[in-house]
Amino acid sequence: MDLKLLKLVTIVAEAVISDKIVREIKELGATGYTITAAEGQGSRGVRASEWEGKNMRIETLVGEAVSEAILQMLATHYFPNYAVVAYVEDVRVVRGDKYV
Amino acid sequence: MDLKLLKLVTIVAEAVISDKIVREIKELGATGYTITAAEGQGSRGVRASEWEGKNMRIETLVGEAVSEAILQMLATHYFPNYAVVAYVEDVRVVRGDKYV
Amino acid sequence: MDLKLLKLVTIVAEAVISDKIVREIKELGATGYTITAAEGQGSRGVRASEWEGKNMRIETLVGEAVSEAILQMLATHYFPNYAVVAYVEDVRVVRGDKYV
Known part of the structure; x- marks a missing residue:
């Protein structure tokens, strides 16, 4: 069976920003x-009301270089x-x- | 804690064929x-309109031999x-x- | 990229007990x-009617010690x-x- 090792990147984010993340x-x-x-509750200091509720779970299969670029983009532009x-x-x- | 190493097989397919895949x-x-x-957009050459929209994500926990058989069945009968x-x-x- | 190795624990359970599992x-x-x-069908001896239908899939990212505690709690209190x-x-x- 011809299988290729790839990275599965999973992102859980508020629905309002998920379209933008997908484009990026x-x-x-x-x-x-x-x-x-x-749905979910996050692990940051935020109040539950800010975070509980509708989220989107985005998954993408990519090579290692693209996975690094995606995580870096998220860390820089979204995590703050x-x-x-x-x-x-x-x-x-x-x-x-x-x-x- | 008694944990057993198994294969988690994840299949994302159009809703219309998911029942058949589950039976198989x-x-x-x-x-x-x-x-x-x-929902999703695929990585094949297909037009977005053929692929975007309702999909099903099927997950199953199986031993290695069954995982090989499932992937082989998909590669032979569905991927083309x-x-x-x-x-x-x-x-x-x-x-x-x-x-x- | 600063990534931390963690355990992703996935639990699939009937909707009626998922709130209790989340609290625990x-x-x-x-x-x-x-x-x-x-939705799903289980691998136990149960009849399909007992198990098919609405389930919840709960995922949590935790360190190794917490993952062990969660799995032990499930094995002791829920699996029977x-x-x-x-x-x-x-x-x-x-x-x-x-x-x-």
């Missing part, structure tokens, strides 16, 4: 993404001002060549 | 699955004709013996 | 969580009586220090 990850080289609606969660993990992908 | 993964030995509604994403990762599962 | 994982030290609605799925994986998290 595509500009950075992500070729596809999946979005699911989510928004309740965003972002993490990366290794996955093996069917027909993975089309994602990089 | 059960026939191949998956004993359980989780489905969540998702449908916008499907499929990837596998290692997870450690509580009471994992019941899944294999 | 917070008491055990989880500082945030994400919930998505899911409910159709619960729980697994853990390694992820690398942006600004991960705030979760532990």
